[in-house]
Amino acid sequence: MKTLKVALLGCGNVGAQVARILLEDAEMLAERSGAKLELVGIAVRNTATKRAVVIPEGLFTTDAEALVDQADIVIELLGGMEPASSLIRRALSRGASVITGNKALLAAQGPEFNVLAFESGAQLRYEAAVAGAIPILRPIYDSLSGDTITKVMGIVNGTTNFILDAMDTTGAAFADMLAEAQELGYAEADPTADVQGHDAAAKAAILASLAFQTDFDLADVHCEGITKITAEDVAAAKDAGMVIKLLAIAERGVNGIGVRVHPTLLRRTHPLAAVHGAFNAIFVEAENAGELMFYGAGAGGAPTASAVLGDTVAVARRLVTGGPLPAIALQQPAKVMDFADIATSYWISLSVSDEPGVLASITEIVAHHGVSIETLLQGGLSETEDGVAELRIVTHRSTEAALAATVKTISELAAVQEITSVLRVEGN
Amino acid sequence: MKTLKVALLGCGNVGAQVARILLEDAEMLAERSGAKLELVGIAVRNTATKRAVVIPEGLFTTDAEALVDQADIVIELLGGMEPASSLIRRALSRGASVITGNKALLAAQGPEFNVLAFESGAQLRYEAAVAGAIPILRPIYDSLSGDTITKVMGIVNGTTNFILDAMDTTGAAFADMLAEAQELGYAEADPTADVQGHDAAAKAAILASLAFQTDFDLADVHCEGITKITAEDVAAAKDAGMVIKLLAIAERGVNGIGVRVHPTLLRRTHPLAAVHGAFNAIFVEAENAGELMFYGAGAGGAPTASAVLGDTVAVARRLVTGGPLPAIALQQPAKVMDFADIATSYWISLSVSDEPGVLASITEIVAHHGVSIETLLQGGLSETEDGVAELRIVTHRSTEAALAATVKTISELAAVQEITSVLRVEGN
Numbered sequence: 085m086k087t088l089k090v091a092l093l094g095c096g097n098v099g100a101q102v103a104r105i106l107l108e109d110a111e112m113l114a115e116r117s118g119a120k121l122e123l124v125g126i127a128v129r130n131t132a133t134k135r136a137v138v139i140p141e142g143l144f145t146t147d148a149e150a151l152v153d154q155a156d157i158v159i160e161l162l163g164g165m166e167p168a169s170s171l172i173r174r175a176l177s178r179g180a181s182v183i184t185g186n187k188a189l190l191a192a193q194g195p196e197f198n199v200l201a202f203e204s205g206a207q208l209r210y211e212a213a214v215a216g217a218i219p220i221l222r223p224i225y226d227s228l229s230g231d232t233i234t235k236v237m238g239i240v241n242g243t244t245n246f247i248l249d250a251m252d253t254t255g256a257a258f259a260d261m262l263a264e265a266q267e268l269g270y271a272e273a274d275p276t277a278d279v280q281g282h283d284a285a286a287k288a289a290i291l292a293s294l295a296f297q298t299d300f301d302l303a304d305v306h307c308e309g310i311t312k313i314t315a316e317d318v319a320a321a322k323d324a325g326m327v328i329k330l331l332a333i334a335e336r337g338v339n340g341i342g343v344r345v346h347p348t349l350l351r352r353t354h355p356l357a358a359v360h361g362a363f364n365a366i367f368v369e370a371e372n373a374g375e376l377m378f379y380g381a382g383a384g385g386a387p388t389a390s391a392v393l394g395d396t397v398a399v400a401r402r403l404v405t406g407g408p409l410p411a412i413a414l415q416q417p418a419k420v421m422d423f424a425d426i427a428t429s430y431w432i433s434l435s436v437s438d439e440p441g442v443l444a445s446i447t448e449i450v451a452h453h454g455v456s457i458e459t460l461l462q463g464g465l466s467e468t469e470d471g472v473a474e475l476r477i478v479t480h481r482s483t484e485a486a487l488a489a490t491v492k493t494i495s496e497l498a499a500v501q502e503i504t505s506v507l508r509v510e511g512n
Numbered sequence: 513m514k515t516l517k518v519a520l521l522g523c524g525n526v527g528a529q530v531a532r533i534l535l536e537d538a539e540m541l542a543e544r545s546g547a548k549l550e551l552v553g554i555a556v557r558n559t560a561t562k563r564a565v566v567i568p569e570g571l572f573t574t575d576a577e578a579l580v581d582q583a584d585i586v587i588e589l590l591g592g593m594e595p596a597s598s599l600i601r602r603a604l605s606r607g608a609s610v611i612t613g614n615k616a617l618l619a620a621q622g623p624e625f626n627v628l629a630f631e632s633g634a635q636l637r638y639e640a641a642v643a644g645a646i647p648i649l650r651p652i653y654d655s656l657s658g659d660t661i662t663k664v665m666g667i668v669n670g671t672t673n674f675i676l677d678a679m680d681t682t683g684a685a686f687a688d689m690l691a692e693a694q695e696l697g698y699a700e701a702d703p704t705a706d707v708q709g710h711d712a713a714a715k716a717a718i719l720a721s722l723a724f725q726t727d728f729d730l731a732d733v734h735c736e737g738i739t740k741i742t743a744e745d746v747a748a749a750k751d752a753g754m755v756i757k758l759l760a761i762a763e764r765g766v767n768g769i770g771v772r773v774h775p776t777l778l779r780r781t782h783p784l785a786a787v788h789g790a791f792n793a794i795f796v797e798a799e800n801a802g803e804l805m806f807y808g809a810g811a812g813g814a815p816t817a818s819a820v821l822g823d824t825v826a827v828a829r830r831l832v833t834g835g836p837l838p839a840i841a842l843q844q845p846a847k848v849m850d851f852a853d854i855a856t857s858y859w860i861s862l863s864v865s866d867e868p869g870v871l872a873s874i875t876e877i878v879a880h881h882g883v884s885i886e887t888l889l890q891g892g893l894s895e896t897e898d899g900v901a902e903l904r905i906v907t908h909r910s911t912e913a914a915l916a917a918t919v920k921t922i923s924e925l926a927a928v929q930e931i932t933s934v935l936r937v938e939g940n
Contacts, residue, residue, distance in 0.1 A: 105658065105800065116657050211655065217801035219647075219655030226654070227639065227647030229544045230533065230821020355807055358786030365805075372533065372818035373645040377793075379783055379805035390800035393658020406833065 087120040088400050091155035093127045093148055093171055094162040098185060098212070100137040101389035102159060107139070113393070117400035125151045127162075127171075136385070149174065157399055159392060160184040169193060176200040176208065181403065183395040185212030185388060191286035195299040207402060209395040214287045214294075215240050215364040217387035218380035219394070224294050228370055233295045235335040235369040237348075237510060240287040242362030242382040243278040244310050244330040246270045248347075249360050251318045252327055258313055270362050280309035281345040284332045291366070292334035292343045298419070300334075300343055306423045308346040317505050320433060320476065321349055324461075327357045331510065340421035346508055349431050354511040424485035429458070431478050432491060433504040438473040442499045446475070449497070453490040455482045472501060478509060515548040516828050519583035521555045521576055521599055522590040526613060526640070528565040529817035530587060534824075535567070541821070545828035553579040555590075555599075564813070577602065585827055587820060588612040597621060604628040604636065609831065611823045613640030613816060619714035623727040635830060637823035642715045642722075643668050643792040645815030646808035647822070652722050656798055661723045663763040663797040665776075665938060668715040670790030670810040671706040672738050672758040674698045676775075677788050679746045680755055686741055698790050708737035709773040712760045719794070720762035720771045726847070728762075728771055734851045736774040745933050748861060748904065749777055752889075755785045759938065768849035774936055777859050782939040852913035857886070859906050860919060861932040866901040870927045874903070877925070881918040884908045900929060906937060 092103055106113065106123045114120045126139065127148035145151055148171055152158055158175040160182060162168040168189055175182050177200060184190065190197070190213050201208040211221045215238065224233065239245050243265060250261040262279065265271035277283045285307040289300040310330050321328050331348040334341060350357045355377045359365045364382030369375055381387035436442045443460075450457055461476040479487065495503050520531055534541070534551045542548045554567065555576035573579055576599055580586055586603040588610060590596040596617055603610050605628060612618065618625070618641050629636040639649045643666065652661065667673050671693060678689040690707065693699035705711045713733040720728045738758050749756050759776040762769060778785045783805045787793045792810030797803055809815035864870045871888075878885055889904040907915065923931050 101800070109658075109660075112660070113658060218804060219651040222654050223647040223651055226650050226826055227822045228818070229825035230537075230541060230823075231818040232537075232540070353786075353788060355786055358781075358783055360781060363803075370818060372529070372814040372821075374809045374812070374815050375791075375807075376646060376809075377805070377807035379803075379807065381802045381804075384802070386800040387802050390656070390659040390798060393800070394655045395658075397657035398654055 085114065085118070085120055086404055087122050088156040088403060089124045089154060090121050090157045090159065090396070091125055091127070091151045092123060093151070093158065093160045093168070095126050095128050095135055095139070095144075096161065096163075097136070097385040098388045098392065099126070099161040100135050100139070101385040102161065102392050103139050103143070104137045105389055105393055113397060117397040118404040119400045121157075121396065121400060124154060127151050152180065153178070155180050156403060157396060158182050159396065160186060161392070162186070165189060165192070172197060173200060176204055176206045179204040179206050181207035181399045183209050183392055183399060185210065185392060187213040187283070187286045187290060191289040191302045194290065194293065195301070198299075207399045209399060210290070211395050212388045212391035214290050215366055215378075216380065216382040216384065217390050218364055218366060218378050218382070219391070220291070220366050220378050221294055223378060224368070228368070228373060231370040231372045233368060233370045236291050236295045236333070236366060237356065238287070238291060238332045238366040239329055239356060239359050239364050240291070240332045240366070240382065241278055241284040241330060242364060243271045243275065244284070245359065245364070246362045247279070248310060248313070248318075248328055248330065251313070251315060252322065255315055255319060257315045258311065279311050281307045281330060284330060284345045288332035288334060288343050288345050291332060292341060295334055295368070296336065296341050298341065300341075300420065304343055304420045306344040306346070310347050313347055314505070317507065325352050326350060327352055328507065329356060329359070331356070333510065335426070337421045337426060339425060340419035342421035342423065342426040344423065344426065349507050349509040350511045356511070424483065426484045427481045428484060428487070429479045429481045429509045430487045430491070431476070431505070431507045431509050432494070433474070433476050434494065435472050435474055435501045435504060437499040437501065438471050439499060445497055445499065446477075446494055449493045450477070450479070450490055453486045453493070455486055455490050456480045513542065513546070513548055514832055515550050516584040516831060517552045517582060518549050518585045518587065518824070519553055519555070519579045520551060521579070521586065521588045521596070523554050523556050523563055523567070523572075524589065524591075525564070525813040526816045526820065527554070527589040528563050528567070529813040530589065530820050531567050531571075532565045533817055533821055541825060545825040546832040547828045549585075549824065549828060552582060555579050580608065581606070583608050584831060585824060586610050587824065588614060589820070590614070593617060593620070600625060601628060604632055604634045607632040607634050609635035609827045611637050611820055611827060613638065613820060615641040615711070615714045615718060619717040619730045622718065622721065623729070635827045637827060638718070639823050640816045640819035642718050643794055643806070644808065644810040644812065645818050646792055646794060646806050646810070647819070648719070648794050648806050649722060651806060652796070656796070656801060659798040659800045661796060661798045664719050664723045664761070664794060665784065666715070666719060666760045666794040667757055667784060667787050667792050668719070668760045668794070668810065669706055669712040669758060670792060671699045671703065672712070673787065673792070674790045675707070676738060676741070676746075676756055676758065679741070679743060680750065683743055683747060685743045686739065707739050709735045709758065712758060712773045716760035716762060716771050716773050719760060720769060723762055723796070724764065724769050726769065728769070728848065732771055732848045734772040734774070738775050741775055742933070745935065752904075753780050754778060755780055756935065757784060757787070759784070761938065763854070765849045765854060767853060768847035770849035770851065770854040772851065772854065777935050777937040778939045784939070852911060854912045855909045856912060856915070857907045857909045857937045858915045858919070859904070859933070859935045859937050860922070861902070861904050862922065863900050863902050863929045863932060865927040865929065866899050867927060873925055873927065874905075874922055877921045878905070878907070878918055881914045881921070883910045883914055883918050
């Protein structure tokens with residue numbers, strides 16, 4: 085049986101689990117991949133650091149470049165830009181295959197890595213970069229290879245899903261549930277990347293690239309976070325049989341692919357509405373397959389390691405027997421759709437002076453912008469002050485440009501006291 | 513570019529869609545597979561039958577054997593045992609690859625087909641046989657190749673899920689919702705195979721074979737249908753925050769793999785509880801990945817055709833470039849666990865005479881069988897007659913044998929008037 089040399093870069097939460105599985109399950113991995121996977125070294129900054137898992141000390145090295153130069157397969161779990169980027173380029177350039185879970189790096193430099201891999205015949209795989217343990221790369225590339233994907237919607241950030249789910253269950257405010265998420269270790273001390281949607285945006289770029297076989301990067305993604313979602317928004321959604329989720333959405337439109345991340349209202353019967361806690365899920369619509377969903381743990385040491393090892397076995401199988409090239413050879417430049425052209429529907433909550441003619445003025449403005457109303461509700465959950473009425477409008481699908489203009493014109497009406505929330509609605 | 517000859521056997525609901533996609537999307541399929549996929553003929557019983565899709569008449573033939581003998585790839589969508597079995601054997605024996613969605617045939621003869629394919633180097637793929645469009649074969653074989661699956665639970669029959677979901681939504685009786693399913697075309701005139709669980713059992717055998725890399729057949733599956741589920745069962749479950757689903761379950765136990773199909777209570781927060789209508793979903797537990805779920809359309813012409821074409825492209829890619837052998841080479845004889853040894857928990861509803869000491873007698877019987885009680889509820893949904901109390905017991909996990917013996921002993925108590933229902937509970 086052939087032996088393949090595996091270099092591990094990084095030994096944090098995920099890296100330690102990958103090392104453990106490579107050592108503990110060596111026999112199973114050899115049986116499944118057709119080659120002995122020999123862990124030849126683990127590059128770390130400090131060899132003396134204590135790890136969560138017992139690993140033979142002789143495996144640790146601080147010389148990552150020398151380690152990369154002797155490997156057939158390089159598993160990069162350092163995170164961040166450097167030295168991860170240089171080490172991946174070094175590996176791919178000499179024809180070593182690379183497995184990485186580094187979403188920020190992939191979103192920024194993925195297309196360049198693809199070219200390097202293609203030129204040297206190396207394999208580049210990154211199932212772990214999107215939605216942790218959930219198999220999504222291969223189902224899209226393999227299982228849906230005879231179909232055409234039209235839309236992908238994903239809950240791809242566990243921290244924000246935990247917070248929104250907790251707000252939905254308890255009725256508490258965003259700040260309180262963020263604090264709880266931090267206490268439980270679901271959110272970091274600086275939660276910016278999660279709650280502002282930046283982490284989800286990086287994953288959206290990768291997902292869109294896979295689903296539509298084009299190269300998207302972070303700059304192509306319209307991004308809004310969840311910091312402005314109030315307990316009142318969540319309660320009003322609940323009252324309407326809906327739930328608020330932070331979704332990464334990539335969709336084929338009239339003149340390209342639109343990619344966006346924003347808080348989104350979904351009916352409670354939608355499969356994504358049932359994704360609780362820190363779990364992730366990717367909902368896919370394809371021409372023939374219809375609606376599919378892939379659900380699982382989006383983070384965590386062992387789950388992410390499972391995805392890394394799945395990639396490792398796949399890479400090893402191909403190194404042993406030869407076989408089809410991975411998806412990356414198919415990438416083409418992206419045609420990014422202008423955000424203003426994306427079709428969506430709006431949920432608008434506002435408080436207005438309770439006087440004759442207000443409703444007529446508002447419905448006239450909506451119609452004037454070519455938008456049609458699905459439901460208009462007077463009352464709702466909020467308590468009304470004297471002479472103030474609460475309104476909730478849900479529109480049919482229209483362009484972002486028309487909807488934004490509608491909201492702007494409504495907000496300028498003298499009778500409108502406040503636009504309390506504007507949220508997008510997805511699903512049927 | 514290489515040309516691969518594709519023979520289609522059968523032109524029913526799925527076959528017609530496969531033919532349409534092969535003809536309409538020929539360019540996309542060639543680009544993705546690296547070979548031109550030429551549909552050389554469609555074997556049908558009667559060439560004059562009207563089809564749902566416009567297909568050039570010259571493609572139809574009644575000589576299936578001659579068609580198989582000229583093909584590189586044979587797509588079998590005839591259903592039933594013969595001539596499907598002989599034609600698949602004929603194709604595999606001469607080294608032609610086979611794609612089939614014939615679950616009943618695979619459950620009965622899959623192991624023999626695997627041997628034939630392995631010997632001739634042909635590929636055998638059957639993603640469409642389990643849960644229609646849902647990618648499950650490849651995620652299990654590829655994505656989880658670095659992990660160990662411990663349990664698979666699936667909603668794999670759309671008809672019974674439609675009926676149970678409708679009972680849950682409307683509160684109606686089984687017979688009424690079966691009639692509605694028949695009217696809407698979700699259930700056949702003779703619904704036996706669906707409502708008795710036989711269709712789900714065939715899929716359970718295939719799923720268990722994939723997940724545990726062993727050969728199971730129909731005889732290894734313990735099977736109970738949904739015909740005895742009453743509106744009262746559904747209402748009581750709802751009252752307890754649960755829902756009843758027909759699940760196919762394959763699980764690694766102490767002394768082998770247990771495979772079973774039966775109505776199952778799940779908490780409403782469980783991801784499988786959110787699978788509505790005729791949709792299917794497969795829930796997978798793996799040692800490192802944790803909980804995963806795959807959701808989608810379990811039947812229908814176009815969705816099933818999507819899975820068939822995904823397999824076709826994968827087979828073509830390997831015929832063009834070479835590559836790893838499919839999963840079938842890994843099959844080993846199954847170690848089937850005795851049903852009596854399977855660990856599960858029971859939900860027992862019963863009516864008892866409202867007299868002192870009854871509760872004590874029952875809890876003593878339960879304890880005597882080594883079973884422990886999770887909840888005991890007096891009252892519940894049913895209206896009580898004079899002097900009759902309704903009890904509901906949910907047990908912790910124990911063996912089937914101990915639980916069945918417990919129910920038998922309880923039923924023999926003089927104070928017990930009726931055991932109204934016994935259901936198994938899954939999920940945490």
